[in-house]
Amino acid sequence: MTTATLGVATGESLDQVILRNVLPYGGPPADVIIKDGRFAAFLPPGQAPSTEVRILDCTGLIMLPGFVDLHTHLREPGGEASETIHTGTRSAAAGGYTDVFAMANTDPVTDTADRVSRLLSQSRRQTSCRVHPVGAITGGLEGASPAPYAEMAAAGARMFSDDGKCVNNAALTRAALVAAANLGCIVAQHAQSADLAGEGQINAGHASETTGLPPWLGVAEETIIARDAILAAETGARLHVCHISTRRSVEIIRWSKSQGWPVTAEVTPHHLLLTDELAAFTDTRYKVNPPLRSADDVQALRTALLDGTIDAVATDHAPHTNESKSRSWCGAPFGMTGLETALPVVAAVLENAQALDWKRLAELMSTAPARIGGINDFAGRPLVAGEPSTFALVDTANWTVTSADRYSKSSNSPFCGTEFRHRVMATSLEGRLTHSRNHAQRVNP
Template structure:
């Protein structure tokens, strides 16, 4: 097909005048429900401008900025500040995620009704779990009343403790404190029951274990309002990568075993897991060069997400561009309440929003060339099977290879 765009509007979609075998793949603009942009307070790691540029380079037209900044995005004032300082036209759109609890302290809920009236659709204390069941229950009640979503960082403190690495072989090999799978699955089970009771929409962040997949599949089989995301790195890396105790592989939740990776891939293909989310977590080189126990959790992911997911699906003989569009655009847009125009392929007469992907163009990851301010990618040297050619946001080219 030929796609014609004039002055930012899609004016024609028609059979190609000169069809070839090497055309690009056209996808709706990608949507990331889980991005850490660090500003305000962490500008040495990332800014709204550098993070927005990295997002566009990865094919993302929309990203949801997590609330764990300094100060925390826990008020209407902080949401308005973020919107006022976000990049303008021609850059990836940034949607503020508001905290569930004031200051991420887990003690008192934010003014969710006022924040929802200010346009917030997603609430999360990501980086910290809302441990108190009574607070989580009330948050889900309020989410139901306001039509918003609670995104939970599933990490039960009583079980995870000071966990640093996947429990089992990896913990034994490194001597680092273990992080059991049950710490994730247990909190998902609790919150799924609360979602069923309240009617509030629960979204599970960065699912990492087969046990968690089983719980989510059970909740969905009962028709409960539960959705889930998986990161690209949890689809392709295992805890064997962490054996060297190189902090570039330190992430929250930790990299898991090969059986977990297989389960996550199957769950993505069969729809148990709804969406890909990057959990893009930039850190300075100095902080990631500390000993493992002192280094921060997190990996960058915006600029490698598409290629990593394509590679994982190819390894499962399951690459389907319709599936990829669903999990990286359509479903995230629906979960994030972006409206009916988001997550869809361009329509004639609409403002152009899309990404073009060169399908058979292997590229080797070089973090030094990434647009993100931080370079803590675990994929340096990995060959990815495709690359983003162009990202168009709101009728303007936001990235071009």
């Protein structure tokens, strides 16, 4: 079953439509009626009126709320050779995403109200998904002075982060937490102590010993998480920890939550599935920040995903040109693409643990990210009558990731050649189809 049978192309309206035999949250089949950009009804199969409406056969397709990514690098402005707002949002839609938070490490950095406003204005001209600018914590991401939080929040920023860099200055971090709390926003920290990470290139231990590359200690991540969790507890401000990657990070987050501290955490799909054994091949597709960790770390992350210690899955979609990724390991940039493969990776991880619960997956990829990012008044909404018809349709047919079969401008996916059992076939944003596989023209070269 694919959306080729739906007869609806990307960009078309789904108004006055019945999606027949769809599986909301993977449950029993239903006929879903869409009118005026909202779900009008979820009815048992055969009970929906069929006069003067289009009927689209969705037999076997799982319906989930549209996904929300708290951690996307769109690269524009300044990095258009790797990605643009147009290609990045198109890639997001292909992965089932309707909302993405665009990190501030562009050129110039998103560290003023004007740059937040400009990104919002530019992204609204794109139609594939909604873009939410993340304001920088420090001016120019230099870690020296605070960015104008109130002005950026007034312009539309709901999250502040220097992602790509860590705010090593504890006083600056505390001030950012206090300011964000007063504005109803959240601080997202890239946990990486500069002193402890040093020039690290690969996970410390077997991977660094095998390759001879500079080791990247897990404690560089863990000490920052512990410090900032205490600051969050002291200030009462909300802290979100980006891309946790180690067992001890999980333990710190779990303990912080047991104390009632306002701390949330995300994990990337690649840290859930890949280990540092792959990085030891020194294939730069596997060079990422934080680095791929040991099998023991990966297992701890999976356990934390299942028990609720980890709140959300975020892609850290980090596109790079083929030229830059073709350099030597130390000369190549950190990062992987992830928007188009997030759903199949997370589904595979849950399925391998015999815990594939589609409602839980929706919580991890839609509901919780929307709540953390402060957009849950319109995103991450449940699949019920009266809500916006914003959703993804997922097929269960096997497929293999290829470099050519993509919508991102870059091809630095670590999953090329990997076979998965689930795939997003269509995405709708308030009743408009933003992605329909096998209909839309891809944007990659």
